[in-house]
Amino acid sequence: MWQNILLKSIEQGLVFGIMALGVFITFKILKCSDLTVDGSFPLGAAVAASLIVGGCNPFFATFIALLSGAIAGLITGILNTKAKISDLLSGILTMTSLYSINLRIMGKPNIPLLNKPTIFSIVESTLEKIPGFPLKYMYLILFLIIAFGVKFLLDALLNTQLGFALRATGDNPQMIRSQGVNTNLTKVMGLSLSNALISFAGALVAQYQGFADVSMGIGTIIAGLASVIIGNALFGERSIFISTAAVLFGSIIYRSSISLVLSLRLAQASDLKLLTSIVVIIALTAPEFQKVLNKNSKGGCKHAGVEKHIKNL
Amino acid sequence: MLVLKNISKTFNHNTPYENKVFSHLSFKVNEGDFITIVGGNGAGKSTLLNIISGAIQADSGRIILNGKDISKVPEYKRAVFIGRVFQDPMLGTSPSMTIEENLSLALSRSNNISLKWGLNINKQKLFKSYLSNIPLGLEKRLKTKVSLLSGGQRQALTLIMATMKKPDILLLDEHTASLDPKTALLVNNMTEEIIKKNKITTLMVTHNLEHALKMGNRLIMMHNGRIIMDIKGEEKAAMDIPQLLDKFEQTQGEKFANDRVMLAR
Numbered sequence: 001m002w003q004n005i006l007l008k009s010i011e012q013g014l015v016f017g018i019m020a021l022g023v024f025i026t027f028k029i030l031k032c033s034d035l036t037v038d039g040s041f042p043l044g045a046a047v048a049a050s051l052i053v054g055g056c057n058p059f060f061a062t063f064i065a066l067l068s069g070a071i072a073g074l075i076t077g078i079l080n081t082k083a084k085i086s087d088l089l090s091g092i093l094t095m096t097s098l099y100s101i102n103l104r105i106m107g108k109p110n111i112p113l114l115n116k117p118t119i120f121s122i123v124e125s126t127l128e129k130i131p132g133f134p135l136k137y138m139y140l141i142l143f144l145i146i147a148f149g150v151k152f153l154l155d156a157l158l159n160t161q162l163g164f165a166l167r168a169t170g171d172n173p174q175m176i177r178s179q180g181v182n183t184n185l186t187k188v189m190g191l192s193l194s195n196a197l198i199s200f201a202g203a204l205v206a207q208y209q210g211f212a213d214v215s216m217g218i219g220t221i222i223a224g225l226a227s228v229i230i231g232n233a234l235f236g237e238r239s240i241f242i243s244t245a246a247v248l249f250g251s252i253i254y255r256s257s258i259s260l261v262l263s264l265r266l267a268q269a270s271d272l273k274l275l276t277s278i279v280v281i282i283a284l285t286a287p288e289f290q291k292v293l294n295k296n297s298k299g300g301c302k303h304a305g306v307e308k309h310i311k312n313l
Numbered sequence: 314m315l316v317l318k319n320i321s322k323t324f325n326h327n328t329p330y331e332n333k334v335f336s337h338l339s340f341k342v343n344e345g346d347f348i349t350i351v352g353g354n355g356a357g358k359s360t361l362l363n364i365i366s367g368a369i370q371a372d373s374g375r376i377i378l379n380g381k382d383i384s385k386v387p388e389y390k391r392a393v394f395i396g397r398v399f400q401d402p403m404l405g406t407s408p409s410m411t412i413e414e415n416l417s418l419a420l421s422r423s424n425n426i427s428l429k430w431g432l433n434i435n436k437q438k439l440f441k442s443y444l445s446n447i448p449l450g451l452e453k454r455l456k457t458k459v460s461l462l463s464g465g466q467r468q469a470l471t472l473i474m475a476t477m478k479k480p481d482i483l484l485l486d487e488h489t490a491s492l493d494p495k496t497a498l499l500v501n502n503m504t505e506e507i508i509k510k511n512k513i514t515t516l517m518v519t520h521n522l523e524h525a526l527k528m529g530n531r532l533i534m535m536h537n538g539r540i541i542m543d544i545k546g547e548e549k550a551a552m553d554i555p556q557l558l559d560k561f562e563q564t565q566g567e568k569f570a571n572d573r574v575m576l577a578r
Binding site (some may be wrong): 171172181 | 399
């Protein structure tokens with residue numbers, strides 16, 4: 001039984017890790033508090049599920065879901081940079097609008113995908129033909145390939161000139177403007193990319209769990225943040241390569257601890273959002289406690305700036 | 314080559330805090346000028362640089378660079394031909410990125426939004442050669458995050474970044490004011506060397522009258538948004554600090570004295 005729980009946790013950790021990578025782009029790279037996440041995650045699920053039910057190829061449906069997320073991020077970005085609405089409020093506005101939009105797309109609050117073709121059922125029917133293939137580990141293998149594929153692509157992007165400009169936009173917008181970069185443009189691009197990944201993850205999760213639900217986005221941002229923070233705390237952020245890997249491992253650890261708490265019956269499934277918030281609160285306040293505990297240590301918290309930024313939420 | 318025509322700027326228009334900084338300021342910078350700008354607090358020195366760079370938009374008036382009116386060009390586009398170093402060492406570099414990544418941003422100043430790799434061996438060699446010109450040992454620390462550098466090292470880096478691609482105009486806003494005397498001297502020497510070698514037209518704001526007299530070929534003194542003295546060449550070379558202070562008192566009937574100026578003597 002434990003083996004199965006662990007397997008499921010790693011699978012979930014990887015697929016939600018793609019969402020956490022999206023959160024990483026806004027919170028750590030752009031240093032911008034984007035709450036569109038809670039809307040763009042179910043948006044991806046809604047778009048993919050509706051298209052699949054409508055008879056569309058699941059791979060194409062997933063791709064369209066990714067594009068829909070990019071558009072959601074684009075709108076948040078435009079609200080923020082052109083309409084000069086604060087990043088926080090822009091995200092909340094898009095997120096709230098998306099709730100209605102998702103219902104419109106789906107036509108009902110829940111779309112089951114049980115007997116529909118999904119990208120997983122298609123892959124499974126192909127793999128079945130290979131004798132001796134461990135189908136039990138299919139999701140694990142697929143999610144490993146997809147999540148780390150996304151990670152390596154993101155690493156590569158962040159090491160291009162555009163990637164440097166994105167990173168500098170979050171780090172020091174005045175400086176990167178004086179190097180000739182339109183920070184409004186880079187911000188919009190970053191938000192689009194982030195929400196594209198988040199919707200992509202939403203589309204995968206819907207097909208993985210066999211349904212899309214309009215309320216499946218609630219608390220996504222906190223889960224994403226928890227993954228980013230846990231990964232950051234355990235593996236540090238010496239380089240982009242390590243930071244993005246840390247996000248994926250953070251996500252796996254986060255999902256594993258949730259499974260553990262649930263299987264030991266320490267809490268009910270409905271308590272999870274509360275528990276997650278408490279984990280994030282502890283992670284964010286830990287540096288302050290640390291400072292009190294060892295007064296002599298000078299730079300008690302290396303990432304004080306970012307943590308403070310997240311706290312400003 | 315850089316002409317400012319009838320520049321006016323008022324902050325907090327129509328409020329009790331209304332602050333008229335410039336009214337119809339005009340002046341001309343010739344090609345190759347290295348102008349030092351002095352003046353008391355609130356004289357409008359920094360605002361002048363900010364208006365030229367586009368960080369602040371003037372209410373009216375025109376800015377003409379090399380015959381082109383750039384008054385309406387946004388800051389990030391002007392940045393392609395205007396190099397800047399700020400007073401605050403934190404402002405000129407991206408702290409969580411490495412030295413080489415920062416330099417790469419400066420090297421590709423006009424085409425930063427491209428999907429080419431940010432770094433390659435040729436660029437790294439180039440950066441090493443740039444950095445080995447200054448005695449700070451930065452050429453061995455290309456992969457160090459800028460947040461680990463001292464203020465002086467950051468200002469030196471910012472100066473290299475601002476001049477790596479020769480700008481039409483270099484704007485220095487008290488760029489050595491927050492450094493210790495030894496580092497300030499080093500950065501100042503570096504500044505003079507780079508400007509001379511590349512013949513860069515420069516505007517440098519300083520509170521240090523000695524620097525203002527020693528450096529550059531032209532000196533401008535500002536007060537209440539007006540240029541009250543503009544000397545160059547031999548006239549400037551003949552000037553010393555007491556004379557400069559006297560001259561200010563003559564024109565203004567008040568003492569050009571605040572703590573920073575007095576201490577800078």
